[in-house]
Amino acid sequence: xxxxxxxxxxxxxxxxxxxxxxxxxxxxxxxxxxxxxxxxxxxxxxxxxxxxxxxxxxxxxxxxxxxxxxxxxxxxxxxxxxxxxxxxxxxxxxxxxxxxxxxxxxxxxxxxxxxxxxxxxxxxxxxxxxxxxxxxxxxxxxxxxxxxxxxxxxxxxxxxxxxxxxxxxxxxxxxxxxxxxxxxxxxxxxxxxxxxxx
Amino acid sequence: xxxxxxxxxxxxxxxxxxxxxxxxxxxxxxxxxxxxxxxxxxxxxxxxxxxxxxxxxxxxxxxxxxxxxxxxxxxxxxxxxxxxxxxxxxxxxxxxxxxxxxxxxxxxxxxxxxxxxxxxxxxxxxxxxxxxxxxxxxxxxxxxxxxxxxxxxxxxxxxx
Numbered sequence: 624x625x626x627x628x629x630x631x632x633x634x635x636x637x638x639x640x641x642x643x644x645x646x647x648x649x650x651x652x653x654x655x656x657x658x659x660x661x662x663x664x665x666x667x668x669x670x671x672x673x674x675x676x677x678x679x680x681x682x683x684x685x686x687x688x689x690x691x692x693x694x695x696x697x698x699x700x701x702x703x704x705x706x707x708x709x710x711x712x713x714x715x716x717x718x719x720x721x722x723x724x725x726x727x728x729x730x731x732x733x734x735x736x737x738x739x740x741x742x743x744x745x746x747x748x749x750x751x752x753x754x755x756x757x758x759x760x761x762x763x764x765x766x767x768x769x770x771x772x773x774x775x776x777x778x779x780x781x782x783x784x785x786x787x788x789x790x791x792x793x794x795x796x797x798x799x800x801x802x803x804x805x806x807x808x809x810x811x812x813x814x815x816x817x818x819x820x821x
Numbered sequence: 822x823x824x825x826x827x828x829x830x831x832x833x834x835x836x837x838x839x840x841x842x843x844x845x846x847x848x849x850x851x852x853x854x855x856x857x858x859x860x861x862x863x864x865x866x867x868x869x870x871x872x873x874x875x876x877x878x879x880x881x882x883x884x885x886x887x888x889x890x891x892x893x894x895x896x897x898x899x900x901x902x903x904x905x906x907x908x909x910x911x912x913x914x915x916x917x918x919x920x921x922x923x924x925x926x927x928x929x930x931x932x933x934x935x936x937x938x939x940x941x942x943x944x945x946x947x948x949x950x951x952x953x954x955x956x957x958x959x960x961x962x963x964x965x966x967x968x969x970x971x972x973x974x975x976x977x978x979x980x981x
């Protein structure tokens with residue numbers, strides 16, 4: 624069966640074929656879901672190399688656990704959960720290093736909105752708009768968030784995960800997730816002012 | 822609307838949108854928004870944030886990632902995890918140095934073991950010292966011949 628035909632099959636059928644040793648079927652699963660997982664991990668980690676490493680790890684784990692996967696189960700849910708767990712582990716490892724929060728001054732709402740000067744975001748937002756475009760602006764804005772805020776933003780805004788699910792995966796109360804989302808929204812509103820004020 | 826009231830409400834707008842405030846606070850925010858176009862506008866701006874973020878589509882290294890995954894998958898079953906990772910190549914010179922070092926260390930250890938484990942004979946008394954153990958008559962005669970007055974002086978001066 625060709626690549627095009629495989630892409631039309633359901634997840635369950637692809638899993639069944641992959642379980643019987645059809646590598647093309649597993650590649651079809653990869654083709655279907657890797658962009659979303661990569662984007663989620665990139666959003667969480669703000670690092671393309673780490674995101675690529677962990678995306679690969681997700682699929683390698685899926686392959687080694689193929690026998691245990693039930694074709695009728697939610698394949699993407701399983702992949703996403705694995706990705707989020709790997710992402711959280713990575714963030715925890717990174718937390719060992721000293722982290723200098725860039726959006727705390729925004730939360731304090733005292734004086735200048737940007738205590739730490741970051742390139743030209745404050746000085747000339749229109750230049751940012753014109754020269755770099757929306758994609759880069761969002762990427763940079765995500766990068767300015769703290770890892771905790773970025774992780775919940777990636778899971779909730781990019782992936783549409785429920786707050787309760789995020790809370791259980793991250794291991795914090797639901798209220799904490801909501802509070803992080805609110806603070807992150809305020810921070811992003813400032814960083815992305817040229818776009819959101821349109 | 823007073824700017825102070827607007828300030829109070831705007832601080833809560835993001836939490837309002839994320840369902841992170843109490844029901845009583847929600848009612849206050851809603852009532853304020855009904856009568857304040859400025860805060861309504863701010864609310865709309867905040868509502869745009871997730872929509873803008875959702876538009877982010879980073880470039881995905883699709884083939885690079887798949888090539889790596891495929892390589893890892895195609896390693897035959899039964900190959901140990903140790904064999905999957907190719908050990909770094911050690912230069913020949915360093916390898917030989919390593920072997921030479923091990924050889925020298927082994928030889929040194931063997932010598933030390935031989936020295937420690939082999940029984941050593943009791944030290945023999947030097948012939949000159951044996952003079953002291955000779956019968957008294959012989960000693961007196963010896964003292965006379967050598968010119969010493971007492972045995973103590975003899976021992977002191979002939980101590981080895």
